[in-house]
Amino acid sequence: MFDTYAVIGSGSIGNAWAIVFARAGKQVRLFDIAKERLELARTDILSRLELLKRHGLLAEEISAVVDRIDYFDTLEGAVLGADYVQECAPEKLELKCEIFQNLDALTETHVVLASSSSAITTSQFATNTKNNMRCLIVHPGNPPYLLPVAEVVPAPFTDPQIVDTVMENLRNVGMSPVLVKSETEGFVFNRLQGAILREAYCLVRDGVVSASDIDRIVTQGLARRWTVIGPFATSALNVQGGIKAHVSRMGAAYASMGALRGQNDPWTAELVEKVSDDIDQLFRVDEWHENVLKRDEALLELTKLIENNSAFDMGY
Ligand SMILES: NC(=O)c1ccc[n+]([C@@H]2O[C@H](COP(=O)([O-])OP(=O)(O)OC[C@H]3O[C@@H](n4cnc5c(N)ncnc54)[C@H](O)[C@@H]3O)[C@@H](O)[C@H]2O)c1
Incomplete structure (x- = not known):
């Protein structure tokens, strides 16, 4: 060492x-x-x-x-x-x-x-x-x-x-x-952060929502959940049946949102299989109910902590 x-x-x-x-x-x-x-x-x-x-x-x-x-x-x-x-x-x-x-x-x-x-x-x-x-x-x-x-x-x-x-x-x-297996620009952390920021700027530009309301959607919604499970696990637990069930329910809507921004990166069957092989090992489809309960318990603990300790008064 x-x-x-x-x-x-x-x-x-x-x-x-x-x-x-x-x-x-x-x-x-x-x-x-x-x-x-x-x-x-x-x-x-x-x-x-x-x-x-x-x-x-x-x-x-x-x-x-x-x-x-x-x-x-x-x-x-x-x-x-x-x-x-x-x-x-x-x-x-x-x-x-x-x-x-x-x-x-x-x-x-x-x-x-x-x-x-x-x-x-x-x-x-x-x-x-x-x-x-x-x-x-x-x-x-x-x-x-x-x-x-x-x-x-x-x-x-x-x-x-x-x-x-x-x-x-x-x-x-x-x-x-x-x-990180290749030297992709921005690596992974900043590519993910960038994907959210790019969309957030478009939404503010188009008058869909204010900047501070985007921050609220993230801090009180997306990011709070991502503290206990990542975006793939979130997909697996949002729809009963895991990753594949989520893709068959939501895939077309996400593809259409991407197309609106000029992005065309289809979630092919092979790609979905790869994600499912990884994520559904950790969040098994036959343990879906138990995992949803575990997620909620973790969120509960986190919510108690945040509400008692938040260093920022954002007015919401
Ligand atoms: N700030 C972040 O959120 C963050 C997160 C992850 C990675 N990074 C990366 O970490 C690196 C540093 O970022 P930072 O935010 O700490 O920058 P910073 O500006 O706060 O600090 C950089 C320091 O480097 C010193 N410096 C300049 N030239 C030098 C030299 N030749 N030799 C030694 N010291 C020198 C400066 O005097 C300064 O104190 C950058 O590559 C940045 O992209 C930053």
């Missing part, structure tokens, strides 16, 4: 990764090119840790976690002795190319070089990096100490062994890694 993690860039994501690694008992070496950002990082990390402690999400004293984070004003200093580097600089191609060239020159070839990039692929920034078999994307949700999922996106040149090691180490620090 990796013991020492270098984090490059102490903005929102860099500081959050530092918390993930330090909270898991790892040594963290944090670097930012801007001295004032590095100074700010100390107070930012402290206030985030205080929040975690207040909510019972830190198993030890805050000071123990803080003590595992060291701050460096040079890249060389930060990567010294690191097993793994998490780059968190701004989303600019030339910058990531330059940082990866420097990281490659400054580290031994067994050190993993990961980027938090949201959309730029490893092939774009590391094709010309000499030892690029150890380069890949590890893209978190924001903030990763509260959203455990992380997308692991290798380039065709990334060593599969390195991918396995990274997945294992992410689990070891409490993350839930998902392997």
